[in-house]
Amino acid sequence: MSIDTITLQSFIAVAETGSFTKAAKQVGRTQSAISQQMSKLENLLGKPLLVRNKILGLTPEGEIFLGYARQIFSLYREAIDRFKEPELEGEVRFGLPENFASAYLSDVLADFSRIHPRILLKIECDLTLNLFERFKNNEFDLVLVKMHRPEDFPNGLDIWSEPLKWVGKSELINFKKPIPLVLSPKPCVYRESALITLEKSGIAWRLAFSSPSNAGTIAAVKAGMGITVMPYTMIPHGLEAIESSLLPNLADTHVSLLKHKADNLAINTLEGFVLQQIRK
Template sequence: MPHLLDIDQLKTFVAIADTGSFTRAAEVVHKTQSAVSMQMKRLEERLGRDVFERDGRHSKLTEDGERLLDYARRIVRLNLECLASFGDVDLTGRVRLGVPDDYADRYLPEILARFARSNPKVEVTVVCEPTPMLVERVQSGDLDLAIITHTDAKGYASEIVRVEQLLWVTSSRHCTHEETPVPLALGRPNCNWRQSATEALERTGRPFRVLYSSWNSTAVGAAVTAGLAVSVLPESAVRVGMRVLGPSDGFPALPSCKIGLMRNRHEPTALASALAEHIVQSLDNLSAARLTMAAE
């Protein structure tokens, strides 16, 4: 009978793959460098394959190591999810969740309510910041989880948990969208939604100017409802007082918005796994509710 893989060794293996260094991985998993090296030696002996090769000061995965990495991530995650599913009522401690403020308004009430009912002894610390900052916090270990705008950019490594259409919006009481150039209220220059909006207008040759720029969705929404500017929002973020614009209004179709869940892969915990499960279920419920209302 083949030997079973050791979960602790796999956690260390993932940490090395993510940090690119035995030394940095040792800090992440709270072990000495010699202990980390011994763990990897035993893992390779168990597999009968080399999973690392030296590339200067960095540790590079071999082809077999690349193949193992996906399995290792899934095995570690499933182990935590299994423990969380049998021990929800006994979970205690603190879990740190990051979310942009425009997602916080729409998603957090359902997520926190579900999680609190199952885990009344757990403290949830919520940090509201833009996606780029949350990505950095997860990568540095300051956050356990983050709900972010998913992109294919290197380092984001989030799993897509929801997809919504990105829409043009204006005030329902004003004709701001008819102005030339079109005044826009958008996020900062590296915001994906801003880039999608400006690129779409440039392709159609419609002149525009960015009148308001802010990471804060409340400030952007206020500029729209006051009739000062046009903006772009995911479908579920459209509020009372806003009107959706389309091609008939001179505004081209926009791409979909992918919402991703990013996990701290260096130090996964049963608490983070339990909260992640509730996040996925809550966003699924929101999708189902929207479809039900549309059918009615």
Template sequence: MTQNTMNIRTSGLPLLDTDVLRTFVAIAECGSFTRAASQVHRTPAALSMQIKRLEETIGKLVFLRESRQVRLTTEGEILLGYSRRLLKLNEEAVQQFLSPSVTGRVSFGTTDDIGTRILPGVLAQFARSFPGVQVDVTITSSRENLDRMDSGDLDMALVIIGNEGQEARGEIIHTEPLVWAGREGGIAFEQSPIPLALANHGCIWRRAALDALDQAGRAYRIAYTCENTAAQEAAMLADLAVTPFPVSLIRPPLKKLEKEGLPPLAKYQIALVRNASSPEADVLSDHIKSAFLAMRPSAA
């Protein structure tokens, strides 16, 4: 009887309108009703009515309205995560039944940091939406991926922009800060010369770190030269070195070194480079770009 009662109560809960959730996400990311209205092609007044309806539905305020911007409340922050997931699931469901069947094979190249951290989840979602597309992945350096693109061995690749001797190619789909990282509670950064764990010559992270330290007049030694980010992490976890790292890849017990007196580093960018278009490559490209777009923090 208790279980039956629970089912009845659950089925009586209101459903969240995906159109309203899409408006909510747009406002959260734009930080403004006016900018979001332009994005979703509606008036600010219409958006305001939708948000009022949403707040009435869940019984909580989702935005703090200020003179020139809006900020998410605590409840709004929680709802934003749910909204993005619900909209993504809705898109996958529609694609499953209404999208034309896409089959084929795509050869795809990427760098170690993307291929081991970000890409597995992206490809898992893609496989559920497009089970007829086979994706073959090669993980190597940006320069090697571009060489493989030129030889026709790859259909598309994600490469890091700004490597020495690398021409600007492709569409920039992600930008984020490059920061110093080290072990939480560690002392490697206090040593002089400071020990570094860096990738091989030609890596933009390596060049950015050495240029920053040279300009700051900070003594350093290259303690580890690594082929992949896992080796750099191992050096940091052992508190044997610090390293330049994208902020999105830092996980406890590693931390961003902010007050340790190290010189700031520039942002780094990821570009999607493609060869000839095909239906299977087009859908994979769109899926990858959507995944990186979802990684961007909200404007709140």
């Protein structure tokens, strides 16, 4: 018995969802079919891959095999995509905030360039409101933008929403003194959210550090210069969300993708690739 790509995809789905039912919906098969595939896979490898308790999990062997499964399936998809539309060529101008580029899209864009080497990507990072203005001036074909509400960009494709968190050292929260903040300069959605929230709560603040660079912001917060605001899933290693009743809750942040042309195959291909990878 050989291992086919559907079995690999099913195993990856089971590992990521922790459920035969959810995995079945994800890959378009029945729950019993997924269960049978996993049993056959374990028999083939001669090792237990899954812990079948109340919560479905991976054995140590399953964790190891998951790495191989992801690599094999990724190469399979890359080969299919590469030869399915090898004629794609052109230029795509893509704008996005720096924190998204560093947290999510560096590997994604490298993979896209490898699969479609004849598509020239022109990528620029900027603050959301600057990206939107430049998008309206036709400087970009695609932009990722952050906002407070999905309706802020009514023509955008809403990708996801998540909570914003205060990030930094909790000992800096001392209401006898203004709270030191590390924020990007105007115009910045996170900056606006932080300042509006603090002012509504009557909490004094001061700007301790300001930089348009995401790396600069992270360095300043790690150095204890102040606290900042980040989406929960983008909090980097070495920093933690501040869980304190002294700070008010922040509104969720929303992310949308804006596109000019609907008939450009190169642009549409990048759009689909980015959406697929981000939603994983």
